[in-house]
Amino acid sequence: MERPELPLQQLHAFVVLAEELHFGRAATRLGIAQPPLSQQIRRLEDKVGHPLFSREPGRVTLTPAGRELLPAAQRALTDLTDGLAAARAVGSGQAGRLRIGFAASLALTVLPGLLRTFRERFPGVHLDIYEMTTAPQLAALHDKTIDIGLLREPPADETQLGFKTVLTEPFVAVLPSAHPLTAQRAVQVRQLADSPFVLLPRQVGPRLHDQIIGLCTASGFTPQVVQHAVEWQTVCALVETGLGVSLAPASIRRIRLRGVAFRRTEPSTARTRVAVAWRKSDQNPLVASLLAIVSQDPPDRH
Structure with a gap:
């Protein structure tokens, strides 16, 4: 991936000035003095190779080059803001994707309540649900094609997977x-x-x-x-x-x-025995969130 040609700090300064069309107000919004703002804009104009603003006494306007750059700069900043928010949500376990394998018979017992509780607590998480028997679940966990398994009679000699009886x-x-x-x-x-x-x-x-x-x-x-x-x-x-x-x-x-x-x-x-299974090495916070639900709200045992 090529290194971005335009620093985000300069793009931010450009967008704020384009919205305010006034160096004083733009500098106040940015929390900096006017000279550093002017320097940021001039560095950006040097990279573009053309003036972005027309500076006249008491009046600042966008040049044709500035008007062309503004939508792309706004999109770049918005995408970055959205990306940061999404990354924080995923990192904190509030968003993302969790892939769950389950034995068909557990759709009659464990699965509905577990999924209902998880959705209530983490509505921003997308769940992919796969119906599969125990042996394919174990293989899928090892292959990292599912994150969580709900299965019967887990193996006793497994070292890479964790199991918790539910x-x-x-x-x-x-x-x-x-x-x-x-x-x-x-x-x-x-x-x-x-x-x-x-x-x-x-x-x-x-x-x-x-x-x-x-x-x-x-x-x-x-x-x-x-x-x-x-x-x-x-x-x-x-x-x-x-x-x-x-x-x-x-x-x-x-x-x-x-x-x-x-x-x-x-x-x-x-x-x-019915157990939830996961990779011991998995750092996905959503896995930890689901395991916490199993620990806090275990299904009724018959």
Whole structure:
């Protein structure tokens, strides 16, 4: 980038004098004496190569060169003022852009309240929201294509990312409405042993997938997985068709499908963790602002 030819101090002096057309009043506005103002104007005229003002006894007017320069000078000063204000707003966390990834099921629980609170406190911030499962969120955080992640079961061995738990919830059995187990208020996990399963593929959420498989293993069986689906909405839709059953975080009950029933599971001690994730090295003040909201106003835990 080329160095600006005209110093901003001289442009400022020029604009003020062009508005006042009086050296005394212009000097007063600038908070300087008249001789330094005259020097600034003469230096600017030397750079332009032409007089910018016509000086006559008791009268100062713009020359054609001055009239041509004035709009550009005013725009330059306005742009600088606006840019400084924008930079200060971004630097203080009052403006800018925050990119958030979220697991689809969290649109039913954590996400709405968190975004509503953030927008109320930081209306000048633009939010980019991306729906993605846990593994893609982790990759996007490392690639710096998102700033914040809302995900399930974060990895235990991650060193570059920080995680803060915002919610824990138990598991429920997801059943076709005609399934015999819907007659019960609670389902023993072992009672699902003879049913085919619909589950998320392991690659989109390894720890949650392993946790569900672990619940089945602890109950004495390995689930027969007949179909995978990337989103819980799709899992529920496939269960509705009678393709199989599933085990899912309790918030999935908010997905309303006429042909699907949800039942609490026993043993009920297992819980899945929802966390906010961020890069530990991120200096973006908006990240710190969102984390502060999570700390001050945590979502209700089930």
